[in-house]
Amino acid sequence: MSQSSATRISIQNSKTGKKEAFFPLDSEHVTMYVCGPTVYNRVHFGNARPAVIFDTFFRLLTLHFPKVTYARNITDIDDKINNAAAEAGVDISDIANKYTLAYQQDMSALHNLIPTIQPKATDHIEEIIHIITELVNRGHAYEADGHVLFNVPSMAGYGQLSNRKVEDMIAGARVEVASYKKDPMDFVLWKPSSSNLPGWESPWGYGRPGWHIECTAMINKHLGETIDIHGGGADLIFPHHENELAQGKCCHGHDVEYVRYWMHNNMININGEKMSKSLGNFLTVEELLAKYPGEQLRFALLGAHYRSVQNFSDELLAQSKRALDKFYTLLRDTYDVEPIPPEDLREMAVARALADDMNSPEALAAMHQLATRIFKCEDPSELAELKGEFVASAKLLGILNHDPEEWFKLSNDSSISEEDIDALLMERVEAKNSRNYARSDEIREYLDSQGVAIQDTREGTRWQLK
Ligand SMILES: [Zn+2]
Structure with a gap:
């Protein structure tokens, strides 16, 4: 089975700046x-955005292709880890293990699926040394003063991803000028470690890898010389992804495409301001999860297109809750519903919006439209079909993971309970039966004022939160 000919996935490729039809190298994988x-x-919280965006994209790819391998790495060697360990007076591995687990828990709480693989840098030292050796042998890297550096001028076309010229980068960037560098743009592949820092024996002495090389080594080992999609935050385009690309293209000795499609998500602002420690709005995923259900945060994150800056606000969170409450009220009578099969789901509005360069706001708008159609639908077979589409689409977005009852317990702050609503609707039926239309209207108005919409159908009265 290959990708459906009817709906194709398109991706805005950061490398070309164009929206392109997505064709993987191997149509089966x-x-x-x-x-x-x-x-x-x-x-x-900024780290939650790529996790949710690419998790949703992973779900979409899985809907279209027989096999998808999604790798999300863990950088467990870095000076920041060394500093945190020294500060806490504990082992470096204690810090790395503790926060790896915390990250994985935070991401699960946002209802992200577990990626196919989660490679760690420290498990790939052998592969890293191998790639650095290849780069040295091919004249793209050199050893100087215990360091190994990638020589930027050795690669024709460096700067093609971030669309920068080397001269501009030198002029504009705060390039670390070290005496052992042949060129100011050269970047570190390997650096020496002292005995109190993590390190490994290598052809260049006891040391540790630079940051950029780990991703290239893990990609080569787990996914191959050329991968289909490389994702990450837009702040990684330069220098991290530019340098990854240079390493990935130069280490094989023949012309290799490193990545076919680059996708970059934009940043998050909090209440209109950039997240920063000095502004006091530097929120962790853990802090937000203490206040809001993970699904509400996920829904809010999907509310903006991944390439635009998202303004995360109290208003956005409130809107997300209202939308989820509305969807969960519909879900109360969908226990017996069969989700529609993948080949049908691919052609439905939610999946089609996601296939169009991950247009998640449009996908959420399509969920709202679907909810309205379900609410108004009176034909039983059409209703079953619509509900099947609704639950399958929700799963594609990674939302509506709870039991409705559980959800309302988890998130409920509304003044009117389900029991109250049901009791009032019973009273309204009695009022109507006894021709007390004034009372029946009064009940409808009261429910309306409480944000509850009602719909009279042949099978009785339905309600949902507005
Ligand atoms: Zn990386």
């Missing part, structure tokens, strides 16, 4: 790599 966190503290 898609590969995707997303840069994960450096594990030295609880991750800030």
Whole structure:
């Protein structure tokens, strides 16, 4: 089975700046790599965005292709980890293990699926040394003063991903000018370690890898020389992804495409301001999860297109809750519903919106439209079909994971309970039967004022939260 000919996935490729039809190298197996966190503290909320975006994209790819391998790495060697360990007076591995687990728990709480693989840098030292050796042998890297550096001028076309010229980068960037560098743009592949820092024996002495090389080594080992999709935050385009690309293209000795489609998500602002420690709005995923259900945070994150800056606000969170409450009220009578099969789901509005360069706001709008159609539908077979589409689409978005009852317990802050609503609707039936239309209207108005919409159908009265 290959990708449906009717609906194709398109991706805005950061490398070309164009929206392109997605064709994987192998139509039976898609590969995707997303840069994960450096594990030295609880991750800030900005890290939740790529995790949710690429998780949703992973679900979509799985809907279209027989096999998808999604790798999200863990950077467990970094000076920030070393510093955190020294500060806490504990072992470096204690810090890395603690925050790896915390990250994985935070991501699960946001209802992200577990990626196919979660490779760790420290498990790939052998592969890292191998790639650095290849780069040295091919004249793209050199040893100087215990360091190994990638020589940027050795690669024609460096800067093609971030669309920068080397001269501009030198002029504009705060490039670390070290005496052992041949060129100011050269970047570290390997650096020396002292005995109190993590390190490994290598052809260049006891040392540890730079950051960029770990991703290239893990991609080569797990996904191959060329991968289909590489994702991450837009702040990684330069220098991290540019340098990954240079390493990935130069280490094989023949012309290799490193990544076919680059996808970059934009940043999050909090209440209109950039997240920063000095502004006091530097929120961790853990802090937000203490206040809001993970699904509400996920829904809010899907509310903006991944390429635009998202303004995360109290209003957005409130809107997300209202939408989820409305969807869960519909779900109360969907226990017996069969989700529609994947080949049908691919052609439905939610999946089609996601296939169009991950247009998640449009996908959520399609969920609202679907909810309205279900609410108004009176034909039983059409209703079953619509509900089947609704639950299958929700699963594709990673929402509506709870039992409705559980959800309302988890999130409920409304003044009117389900029992109250049911009791009032019973009273309204009695009022109507005894021709007390004034009372029946009064009940409808009261429910309306409480945010409850009602619909009279042949089978009785339905309600949902507005
Ligand atoms: Zn990376």
